[in-house]
Amino acid sequence: MSCIIIGASHAGVQAAINLRTQGYTDGITLISADKVLPYQRPPLSKAFLQNTLPEQRLWLRPETFYQQKDIDLRLSTRVVKIDRQEQQVVLDNQEQLSYSKLILATGASIRKLTISGSDLEGVHYLRDHQDTLGLREQLPDANNAVVIGGGYIGLEAAASLKKLGKNVTLLINSERPLQHLTSPVISDYLSQLQQTNGVDIQPLAPATEIIGEGNKVVAVAAANGQQYPADIVVAGIGVNPEQSLAEEAGLAVENGIKVNQYMQTSDANIFAIGDCVSFYHPMYKKQMRIESVQNATDQAKTAALAICGTLTPYSATPWFWSDQYDAKLQIAGISAGHDDIVVRKESEKSLAVFYFSGDNLIAVDAINQPKSFMITRKYLHDLPKVNKTKLADCSQDLNSIFTE
Structure with a gap:
């Protein structure tokens, strides 16, 4: 067998x-x-x-x-x-x-778009190898890209397309990117990062129709009443x-x-x-x-x-990452259900947001702050109680905060 x-x-x-x-x-x-x-x-x-x-x-x-x-x-x-x-x-x-x-x-x-025009040539998803190859093949002839979805795939695709020299519009159906996944502090940082690099973010603007000429995409209509030119559309909707x-x-x-x-x-x-x-x-x-x-x-x-006969219960601490431009976002733990946050900001391009449920630390989102990610991940399994005031103070040694 x-x-x-x-x-x-x-x-x-x-x-x-x-x-x-x-x-x-x-x-x-x-x-x-x-x-x-x-x-x-x-x-x-x-x-x-x-x-x-x-x-x-x-x-x-x-x-x-x-x-x-x-x-x-x-x-x-x-x-x-x-x-x-x-x-x-x-x-x-x-x-x-x-x-x-x-x-x-x-x-x-992949969740697929169900709006009118979603079957037109030029509509792409990024779930498998063939998806990316298909998108890459059309990029040389495309100037305008519309990305639908404000999750990690949407943000990463927008950043990649912008780095490839495309005009990029990001349509999201919420008030901010990653609204259900992270704090406003992280959302605001990533929004500003995208906008500084030239991405046009449209909040509360879900796509309502993909408009075509013949069988090819030419624009995307959104719930805000606007139409955005599109040679290609990338959907990252979960x-x-x-x-x-x-x-x-x-x-x-x-x-x-x-x-x-x-x-x-x-x-x-x-x-x-x-x-x-x-x-x-x-x-x-x-x-x-x-x-x-x-x-x-x-x-x-x-x-x-x-x-193989060794029963070891699964208990690993969850962790994730996302790269956008010069920002490396590293996440440890699950922040859902938090009721307080502490921000540790080392510079304009380096910050960490710590999530608490009561007195217990349950997760961290770190942007260009690998030490905060690594140390927190090391201790997070026990959902520790840590001094919030010291945690926000960059002059305090992070390892000491967790071990005191």
Whole structure:
């Protein structure tokens, strides 16, 4: 028998690697719907879009790696059904593969625009390798770009397109970028950064129609009554957990595939990891779903250990990052539910926002302040109580604040 892994992004590849590292000697089949080798996703809206990252550096591992580790990597392949009773998966070519353990690393699927004109040529998303290639092909003939969405993908895409010399308008449906993800302090900094670099940010202006001539985009209409010229449109309006296979197989789902602390689903022989997973986080004592490389790779390790007989509950501190122009935003923890913030500003281009729930520190957003990120991440697991006055004082040693 063997372990089958459905999905070959960060979570799936890391699960296969960890299984071999833990001494798993049975067969491993890694199934990917993509036509190309498994790749990193964060550069798709940044360095790979800007064509500053060679394609071979996008791959998570070279092709020879999978051969050396005896991992059967199947590209351009989809699983259409999971038969739990027979412990088999059915592929899109009707081939049936048996498993003793199954790992679902199906990730998330892009939310697509539903407004009029969203099917016109020139409308793009940035979820996979092919998306970025398609956008890059059209860039030489494009001067005006409209980006729809004020999340991380929208901001990163706007920055990348601006660096490529395009006229960029960013349409967001909220009062500020990242409104549901971060504090006004961070939003204001990133808004000013984008505007200083020439991006036209339009708040409270969701796109209402994509206007075309023939089959090609020429403008985007927004709820503020304005129309913005567009040779290309990039939409970053979020994702949904890819849970359809699990749901059809009768597994428990709850805004993602529901798992226990060992990444086991409601079927003990099936595990799930990464963006598609809903899990109880012991730090924050609530059910959540996290979209990050760190979460994917850490959950892959937890699942591989469990399959190999070592039950180690998942309890990793979440962390994330985003690069825009000369700003590196690093985030540790989950700030949702905070009731107080402390700002530690070292310079005009370096600040950190610490989030508190009562007296407990629950997260930090750091812009060009790596030390604050690293030190906070080190101690955050226990949701520590720290002196807020000292935390705001840049003359105070941060390590000492956490250890006093």
